[in-house]
Amino acid sequence: MNAAVSAPVPVLRASGLGVWAGSTPLVQDLHLEVHRGERVGLIGESGSGKSVTALALMGLLPPGLTAIGSVRVAGVDRDLVGAPEPVLSRVRGSLVSMVFQEPMTALDPTMRVGRQVAEVLQVHRLAASRAEADRAAVELLDRVGLPEPARTARAWPHQLSGGQRQRVVLAIALAGEPGLLICDEPTTALDVTVQARVLEVVDAELAERDAGCLFITHDLAVVARMCERVLVLHRGRVVEAGPVRRVLTEPRHPYTRGLLAASDLTRTDADGRLVTVPTLPVARPGVVPAWEGTPEDGWAVLEEAS
Numbered sequence: 001m002n003a004a005v006s007a008p009v010p011v012l013r014a015s016g017l018g019v020w021a022g023s024t025p026l027v028q029d030l031h032l033e034v035h036r037g038e039r040v041g042l043i044g045e046s047g048s049g050k051s052v053t054a055l056a057l058m059g060l061l062p063p064g065l066t067a068i069g070s071v072r073v074a075g076v077d078r079d080l081v082g083a084p085e086p087v088l089s090r091v092r093g094s095l096v097s098m099v100f101q102e103p104m105t106a107l108d109p110t111m112r113v114g115r116q117v118a119e120v121l122q123v124h125r126l127a128a129s130r131a132e133a134d135r136a137a138v139e140l141l142d143r144v145g146l147p148e149p150a151r152t153a154r155a156w157p158h159q160l161s162g163g164q165r166q167r168v169v170l171a172i173a174l175a176g177e178p179g180l181l182i183c184d185e186p187t188t189a190l191d192v193t194v195q196a197r198v199l200e201v202v203d204a205e206l207a208e209r210d211a212g213c214l215f216i217t218h219d220l221a222v223v224a225r226m227c228e229r230v231l232v233l234h235r236g237r238v239v240e241a242g243p244v245r246r247v248l249t250e251p252r253h254p255y256t257r258g259l260l261a262a263s264d265l266t267r268t269d270a271d272g273r274l275v276t277v278p279t280l281p282v283a284r285p286g287v288v289p290a291w292e293g294t295p296e297d298g299w300a301v302l303e304e305a306s
């Protein structure tokens with residue numbers, strides 16, 4: 001009898017992923033796995049290759065950019081790199097969904113927002129009729145925290161605030177019940193209070209669905225708040241990867257140390273040492289802790305005073 005227990009299959013596995021613009025490499029040799037219920041952060045400064053990585057994973061690279069390597073998604077028995085568009089469009093929305101930074105570009109300005117959610121439900125045959133899809137769309141808008149969901153469903157995108165639009169985009173992304181959500185700077189365009197509320201909704205919905213998440217951001221505090229593991233991208237290469245707490249308190253690569261030093265997660269203490277936030281939150285649930293701590297609370301010294 002075979003007693004071996006096979007390892008769980010990741011919802012997403014990218015290996016040796018590269019993105020090229022002609023003969024120029026933008027991303028090289030990226031390896032990444034996301035399992036169900038797991039949140040993985042991808043951090044790096046502007047231009048490091050985060051967005052083109054996300055687009056390559058979704059098969060959405062613009063003309064002129066080419067992906068190499070392998071992208072496998074649970075439930076699809078072929079590699080997505082080089083897959084024909086019908087295969088990719090079957091994957092998008094039902095197995096993997098994406099939330100972009102700018103909600104207005106993701107929404108159709110000529111369609112009421114409830115209908116946009118309902119259409120996804122109908123396309124993925126998750127509603128038996130148009131009326132049922134419209135009802136389920138209102139429920140989804142309610143779940144993502146939109147006020148007066150029945151009324152909001154009848155609104156046009158331009159009638160909503162940025163935070164409300166991003167919630168609609170999230171409802172659309174979740175409508176197909178994907179096993180993986182790719183969030184590319186989903187809250188960067190929002191003010192801090194709205195950002196926190198949208199993150200709470202993402203957090204709750206991922207937990208409820210046990211979906212995996214690749215969370216792309218340049219904001220280390222957001223990664224600390226949302227993710228368990230993180231990859232650090234520098235000039236298109238992963239220079240460091242590991243559990244969030246380890247990477248953000250004991251960074252091994254000088255580039256990660258630089259990112260941390262420039263973030264809200266470090267302070268210079270009374271002795272002139274660079275120290276990390278007292279107690280880094282361990283993924284969910286939690287908020288980035290306040291700074292009123294003392295070194296005894298467990299700050300990690302990142303760099304001794306020079």
Ligand SMILES: Nc1ncnc2c1ncn2[C@@H]1O[C@H](COP(=O)(O)OP(=O)(O)OP(=O)(O)O)[C@@H](O)[C@H]1O
Pocket residue numbers: 021026044045046047048049050051052053062064065218
């Ligand atoms: N269509 C394109 N053609 C050529 N080069 C591109 C194209 N799109 C992006 N790039 C280049 O690829 C690199 C990575 O860009 P990318 O948008 O992935 O960075 P990013 O880490 O997401 O930055 P940001 O945080 O500012 O969004 C940059 O040098 C960018 O100029």
